[in-house]
Amino acid sequence: QVQLQESGPGLVKPSETLSLTCTVSRSSITSFFWGWIRQPPGKGLEWVGHGFYSGTTSYNPSLKSRVTISIDTSKNQTSLQLTSVTAADTAVYYCAKVIKSASYYILDSWGQGILVTVSS
Amino acid sequence: DIQMTQSPSSLSASVGDRVTITCRASQSISTYLSWYQQTPGKAPKLLIYAATSLLSGVPSRFSGTGSGTDFSLSISSLHPDDRATYYCQQSFNSPFTFGPGTRVDF
Numbered sequence: 001q002v003q004l005q006e007s008g009p010g011l012v013k014p015s016e017t018l019s020l021t022c023t024v025s026r027s028s029i030t031s032f033f034w035g036w037i038r039q040p041p042g043k044g045l046e047w048v049g050h051g052f053y054s055g056t057t058s059y060n061p062s063l064k065s066r067v068t069i070s071i072d073t074s075k076n077q078t079s080l081q082l083t084s085v086t087a088a089d090t091a092v093y094y095c096a097k098v099i100k101s102a103s104y105y106i107l108d109s110w111g112q113g114i115l116v117t118v119s120s
Numbered sequence: 121d122i123q124m125t126q127s128p129s130s131l132s133a134s135v136g137d138r139v140t141i142t143c144r145a146s147q148s149i150s151t152y153l154s155w156y157q158q159t160p161g162k163a164p165k166l167l168i169y170a171a172t173s174l175l176s177g178v179p180s181r182f183s184g185t186g187s188g189t190d191f192s193l194s195i196s197s198l199h200p201d202d203r204a205t206y207y208c209q210q211s212f213n214s215p216f217t218f219g220p221g222t223r224v225d226f
Contacts, residue, residue: 045156045164045207045218060215061121094163104170105211106154110163 002027004095004111012089012118018082022095022111029053029071033098034078035107036069038091041115046091050098050105051078085118092116122146122210124219132225137198141222143191143208152212155184155193158221159204167206168193200226 008020022034035050049059051069059067068081078095093116097109123146133139143153151171156164166175168184171191181196195202203226208219 044220045209047209047214047216047218049215058214062215104152105216106166106169107156107164107209108166108169108175110165113163 002097002109004097004109006093006095006111006114008114008116010115010117012085012116013120014086014118015084018080018085018089018116018118020080020093020095020114020116022078022080024076024078024097027097029073029076029078033100033105034069034071035096035098035105036078036080037094037096037107037110038089039094039113040088040091048080048082048093087118090116090118121215122149122213122217124208124210124217126206126208126219126222128222129220130223130225133198134226135198135200139195139198139202139224141193141206141224143186143193143219145189145191145210145212148188149210149212151187152210153184153186153191154209154211155182156207156209157202157204158207164207195224198224198226 003025005023030053036048051057053071066083070079092113094113095111096107099106125144153171155168158164172184205221205223
């Protein structure tokens with residue numbers, strides 16, 4: 001069973017860049033798509049975007065100008081960068097394994113999530 | 121973006137009850153719909169994909185129906201472990217939007 005573990009700073013200052021890493025175990029990073037989803041405290045889930053090791057990416061248009069998802073095959077990791085953060089970006093950030101099957105995109109495994117607070 | 125709505129937003133039931141949650145999409149999404157269960161403080165878990173397919177290992181008391189714009193998740197006999205928030209999510213068009221969630225309590 002694949003394991004995913006998010007890591008990164010839990011506190012980011014406004015206007016700075018949020019950078020998170022998700023380390024994948026028990027699965028090759030080249031075998032699937034990898035997604036990032038976030039959840040503000042006490043609220044619902046928001047799709048941030050997803051990527052493939054080939055460089056293919058898809059981002060939520062509401063974040064598109066600020067977000068980058070990348071895949072590092074040498075480290076079996078996926079990373080998320082979100083620039084110019086504000087308090088509205090405070091959330092638990094999850095990485096997830098995305099199975100793409102016949103145009104279905106299915107989030108079948110999730111990391112435990114990491115809370116990132118944007119505050120000075 | 122495709123908007124997803126869910127009803128009810130919350131419900132209270134008893135162990136052994138049959139529970140049904142509905143999800144509606146703002147446009148037809150065929151069967152590009154998944155259901156997730158999130159217990160407090162935990163990451164969501166996939167229950168059902170492609171509207172009706174039960175993920176291996178998920179108890180058979182969970183079932184999904186629907187296509188087009190209207191979908192439902194049913195729990196045939198509520199178990200204490202089912203206390204959670206349930207989300208639907210479409211993957212017909214990016215961004216893959218989620219419903220606002222339905223909280224199931226006892």
